[in-house]
Amino acid sequence: MRSLVFAALAGVTVAFVSLASADAPRSQQVGHGARLFADYCAACHGDDGRAGAGYQTPIWGQGAKIARFENAMGLFEYNQMMMPFDDPTKLSDEDKWAISAYMLANHGTIAPTAELAPAAAAAIAIK
DSSP, X not given: OOEEEEEEETXXXXXXXXXXXXXXXXXXXXXXXXXXXXXXXXXXHOTTSSOXXXXXXXXXXXXXXXXXXXXXXXXXXXXXXXXXXXXXXXXXXXXXHHHHHHHHHHHTSSXXXXXXXXXXXXXXXXX
8 A cells, every 4th residue: 555644844744655565556667666675775775765774864755865866867877886885786777777767756756657768767857
């Protein structure tokens, strides 16, 4: 089941949807990314991407710095070069596209049912 989370910051209420549950409708790519995130990313970033043992800043949603990558291609390239932190070569590019899609779906940049196509990634702005 998806969960709707509300956060109040300076009098403004912000809502974001957590796609962490397995029964939320999502594309095959986003679902694969969710499984990979749980296996390779959650130890540092937390199960919900909001804070983990290795990185206390949210990586999607309110307070996240994901927009610094500007677009989906920038996020993928960062993941490709730097993640997982212990060995960036342990996952394939296909796996890193899936994780990037999962992250962008959780951030609200793409629909959870979307597939992130490499050819379109530079045109998908992250806000």
